Amino acid sequence: MPRESVLEAGPVADIGAMAASPYLPEAARVLSVRSLTAMERLFDLEFADGRALGHAPGQFVQVSLLGIGECPISICSSPTRPQRFQLCIRKAGVVTAALHALRGGDMVGIRGPLGRGFDVSELHGKDVLIVAGGLGLAPARSLIQYVIDERARFGAFHLLYGAKHPSELLFREDLHAWRDDPAVDFHMTVDRPDEGWRGRVGVVTTLFRELPPLDPQRTVVAVIGPPVMFKFVLLEVLARRIPQGRVYCSLERRMKCGVGKCGHCQANDVYVCQEGPVFTYGRLKALREAIE
DSSP, X not given: OOOOBOOOOOOGGGTTOOSSOTTSOEXXXXXXXXXXXXXXXXXXEEETTOOOOOOOTTOEEEEEETTTEEEEEEBOSOTTSTTOEEEEEEOOSHHHHHHHTOOTTOEEEEEEEESBOOOGGGTTTSEEEEEEEGGGHHHHHHHHHHHHHTGGGOSOEEEEEEESSGGGXXXXXXXXXXXXXXXXXXXXXXSSOOTTOOXXXXXXXXXXXXXXXXXXXXXEEEEESOHHHHHHHHHHHHHTTOXXXXXXXXXXXXXXSSSSSSOTTEETTEEHHHHOBEEEHHXXXXXXXXXX
């Protein structure tokens, strides 16, 4: 989860004045808040002026509360559903605790969308494999929804999801829908089952054995999750001879200020919030600090 930054809040009149500047928040209304787990809640939001967020899958926003601070949150809904946008927020500190106290009708500030997401045009016409771990399903969901909503533009669609415990599974309604959708080859696992768990047990890489043979010349892969997952998932992917330029990784957990000023996200000589958070593996492997 990206770290929060508690910043001095500006006057109320400044919110909504944004438009062109990535430094000024724009007023957004909370439409609803729903619990996903004991730690995560799903927020439906819309801009006060009714415009679409205009994001790409994989981008993030900075969410702020006046007098409290701001934090970076990945967008978990697809741009194909533009009437509103969704954020999955884990309670992890001062700002996110305050956000969890919000209800429908409350206002927040939004900066963004920020960063570089997935270039979906590069995915069109390809088979797609998405591998998500833990909270990484939140930013992955934006891309998942895009592929489902634009299904005719893609070939086979494979989706692998792993969580530590059944109680930490996100978007349960979506999980059931993806499982029942014949157009989605969906597999899910948990590391530590409870007594009621009847699904697969093991780390997410164990799900690769459930996949059919992948055509390395037409497959693109997106990997989103905790850094510890990357090394082992990439070994599985590269063993299937997928070209490094068609393997995409998201470093969304490194975000802080979102505009390349604080240095928190810097990996070697790259600001992840500027050049990423989505990178090809061919680019990422040169940034040793990125996933170590």
